[in-house]
Amino acid sequence: MNDDDVIICRCEEITKGEIRRAIQAGATTFKAIKKFTRAGMGLCQGRTCRRLILQILAQETGQTPGQLLPGSYRPPTRPVPLAALKGEKP
Amino acid sequence: MAGAEVTEVAVVGGGPAGLSAALAARQAGAKVIVVDENAAPGGQLRKQIHKFFGSKEHHAGRRGFRIAEELVAACREQGVELWTDTLAYGIFDHTLGIVRGGTASTLAARSIVLATGASENALAFPGCTLPGVMGAGAAQTFINLHRVLPGRRALIVGAGNVGLIITYQLLQAGAEVLGVVEAAPRIGGYAVHAAKIRRAGVPIYTRHTVLNAAGHGELEEVTIAALDENGWPIAGSERTFAIDLLCLAVGLTPLTELAWQAGCLFEYCGPLGGHVPLHSEDMETTVPGLFVAGDMAGVEEASTALEEGRLAGLAAAAYAGYRSPNLEEEKAAARERLQALRSGPFGEGRYLAHEEIVRRWLKWRDAR
Numbered sequence: 001m002n003d004d005d006v007i008i009c010r011c012e013e014i015t016k017g018e019i020r021r022a023i024q025a026g027a028t029t030f031k032a033i034k035k036f037t038r039a040g041m042g043l044c045q046g047r048t049c050r051r052l053i054l055q056i057l058a059q060e061t062g063q064t065p066g067q068l069l070p071g072s073y074r075p076p077t078r079p080v081p082l083a084a085l086k087g088e089k090p
Numbered sequence: 091m092a093g094a095e096v097t098e099v100a101v102v103g104g105g106p107a108g109l110s111a112a113l114a115a116r117q118a119g120a121k122v123i124v125v126d127e128n129a130a131p132g133g134q135l136r137k138q139i140h141k142f143f144g145s146k147e148h149h150a151g152r153r154g155f156r157i158a159e160e161l162v163a164a165c166r167e168q169g170v171e172l173w174t175d176t177l178a179y180g181i182f183d184h185t186l187g188i189v190r191g192g193t194a195s196t197l198a199a200r201s202i203v204l205a206t207g208a209s210e211n212a213l214a215f216p217g218c219t220l221p222g223v224m225g226a227g228a229a230q231t232f233i234n235l236h237r238v239l240p241g242r243r244a245l246i247v248g249a250g251n252v253g254l255i256i257t258y259q260l261l262q263a264g265a266e267v268l269g270v271v272e273a274a275p276r277i278g279g280y281a282v283h284a285a286k287i288r289r290a291g292v293p294i295y296t297r298h299t300v301l302n303a304a305g306h307g308e309l310e311e312v313t314i315a316a317l318d319e320n321g322w323p324i325a326g327s328e329r330t331f332a333i334d335l336l337c338l339a340v341g342l343t344p345l346t347e348l349a350w351q352a353g354c355l356f357e358y359c360g361p362l363g364g365h366v367p368l369h370s371e372d373m374e375t376t377v378p379g380l381f382v383a384g385d386m387a388g389v390e391e392a393s394t395a396l397e398e399g400r401l402a403g404l405a406a407a408a409y410a411g412y413r414s415p416n417l418e419e420e421k422a423a424a425r426e427r428l429q430a431l432r433s434g435p436f437g438e439g440r441y442l443a444h445e446e447i448v449r450r451w452l453k454w455r456d457a458r
Contacts, residue, residue, distance in 0.1 A: 001216035001302065008214055016214060048212050051343055051364070066358035070350075070365055075180025075187055077347040078127065084194045 008056070009049040011042020019053060023060045030054060030071040040071065043079050093195060097123040097171075098410040099403070100186055100199035102178045102348060105133020106392045107384025107399035108205035109161040112170045114403030114420075115203075119412035123197060124165070125176040125188055131165075132158030133207060134227070135392055137234040140255060143282065148393045148431060157392070178206075181348045184379060200410035201379040203402045204349055205395075208342035208363060208385035213247065216302040222309025226256040226339035233263040241335025245312055246270045249294050253339030254283035260337075261290055268331050270294045271314050273321070280436070299323060303336060312336050344386045352377050357450055361443040362388030368451040371425065372405035373398055376454055381406045388447065390432075390440055397428045 004017030014037045027036040033053055040046030040053065054068050076085075099115040101108045104126035116122045130136065138154020149157055165172060173190060178197075180187035185198040210225035217223070222241060226248070232240040244265050246253045249272035257267050270287070275297050277284045284294065301313045301323060316327035343364045350356070354367040354375040366388045367375045374381050383402040384395035401424050404414055414420055432441035 003216070006214050006216055007219050010219060045347075047209050047345075051211055052214050065364075066360070073347040073350040075351060076177075077351070078177045078179050080177065080179050080189050080194070081192070084189045084192055086194075 008052050009037075009039035009042065009046075011044055011049075012038045012040075014039040014049075016056060019056050020060060023057060028057070028061055030057065030069065033057065034071055045073075045077065046071070094185075094198060095123070095195065096198045097121050098200050098412070099123075099203065099406045100125070100197050100201075101203045101205060101403075101406075102186065103133065103205035103207055103384070103386075104128070104131030104162075104172060104174070105205060105207055105384060105395065106135050106157070106161070107207075107386075107395035107402070108133070108203065109158075109165055110396045110399030111203045111205060111381070111383050111403030111406065112172075112399075113161065113165050113168060114400045114414075115407035115410075115412070116165070116168045116170045116403075118404060118407035118414040118417075120407040120410050123171045123173060123199075125173045125178050125186065125190075125197065127175070127177050129174055131162050131172050131174060135161075137227075137230045138392065139234050139259065142393065147427060149396075154392060157396075178348065181352045201381065201406040203373075203381045203383060203399075203406050204386060205382070205384045205399060205402070206345040206348060206386045208344050208389050210338065211341040211343055213300065213338050213340055215300050217304050217309070217312075220303055220305050220309045221307070222305070222334050223303055223336045224338070226252050226337040229335065229337045230256055230259060233259060239263055239265055241265060241309075241333070243268060243331075243333040244335035244337060245314075245331050245333050246337045246339060247300055248272060248339035248341070249274075249277040249279060249284070249296065250339060250341070251279035251283060252342075253337070254279040254287055256337055256339060257287045257292055258283065258290070260335075261287070261292070265335070267292050268333060269314075271298045271300060272296045273299050273317060300336070301328065309334055309336060342385060342389045344389060346386055349375060349380070349382060349386070352380055354380065354382075355450075355454060357447060359388065359443050359447065361439045362390075362447075366447060368447055368454060370451050370455075371401075371448055372421065373402035374405055374409075374451075376451065379406075379409050381409075388440065388444060394428060394431050394440075397424045397431065400424045401428075 022036040098120040101124040135154040135158035176190040315323035349367040381402040383398040
């Protein structure tokens with residue numbers, strides 16, 4: 001298996017190669033990579049892949065992890081059945 | 091959407107930090123509700139079958155799950171409401187969005203303590219998504235909570251305390267552990283744990299890494315290699331193990347989603363596991379009335395989580411209008427115990443890191 005074929009975001013099945021290509025295309029923040037590839041948009045909301053993506057981003061752009069922001073967090077932070085949310089906003 | 095609930099202090103997470111905060115806030119007189127997504131409260135303590143060490147006031151010689159049982163019993167006895175199987179999916183000012191019993195509702199509180207813990211870090215290598223590759227914490231849940239052996243022949247990645255402890259517990263559960271792989275030149279965990287597994291005959295491969303995992307539909311083998319001074323695998327040093335379990339113990343990341351949502355200011359702090367919310371000596375964030383404790387405020391240990399929880403609980407109760415009669419003495423005592431826990435070669439880095447987080451919080455407050 002090629003290193004580029006390693007799956008980074010399991011929920012959306014996004015590979016390391018796809019993330020590298022997104023960075024090369026100008027997606028140089030976690031937020032941009034997420035919007036570009038859908039990595040981190042799945043069921044776990046990036047809980048597994050966020051850190052891996054930030055590591056790849058740090059390597060590819062020569063930044064330190066401390067210089068990189070983890071993107072934005074929105075509710076729901078956990079998978080919630082839509083039926084449970086039916087009704088008015090809290 | 092079910093009806094809205096109101097309390098004085100709400101705690102998210104029923105692990106050591108959350109339970110300790112709840113108990114302290116309750117003892118100060120506040121009405122306290124703890125929400126926890128698990129079926130039973132206790133957090134990671136429930137899986138800790140090994141004995142703690144240190145001094146007596148830090149629960150030395152006692153097993154984690156017993157500490158959890160006692161905390162839960164004390165909370166119940168004092169009248170803390172423990173809501174299990176309850177998800178906190180969002181925070182909207184001082185109101186939590188929760189899902190309980192399959193329906194969404196809200197829980198409003200005067201003050202909120204976030205004690206959501208941490209998540210296990212992943213590693214990316216060819217074959218890392220094969221069944222049989224899992225976090226060390228997941229393997230620990232299998233064996234110590236569910237009494238299920240997730241594999242018979244295992245390899246562990248990471249020689250920190252988590253990696254060393256899971257090695258020993260897998261041996262106790264009847265698995266064979268072929269080795270512990272550590273990228274650093276030395277063992278990161280306590281010598282007591284390392285000695286225990288070395289005596290049991292498990293080799294620790296420092297300056298080694300996992301190259302890849304392979305198998306047909308499930309894990310069958312893993313290849314490791316030695317690393318040179320620059321961290322690159324040395325050709326010819328590869329070694330392949332026929333195994334069905336690979337446990338990753340490569341650190342934890344604070345679970346801070348709710349604090350980000352609430353608008354807390356953060357700082358990146360490597361020794362504490364990543365971005366952590368700025369907090370005061372009382373564990374208050376930059377959002378008034380919102381407190382943090384335990385691994386989500388910086389990855390440490392159960393013993394430090396208990397003390398941070400106590401500080402957060404006392405301060406959250408005071409914010410809600412319930413000042414403990416001996417508030418200053420109790421806080422000073424908890425801080426003293428925290429400092430003792432953060433001394434020595436293992437604790438000093440975390441001590442300095444927390445000091446820096448508090449300094450940043452003070453800077454933020456003074457600039458307001």
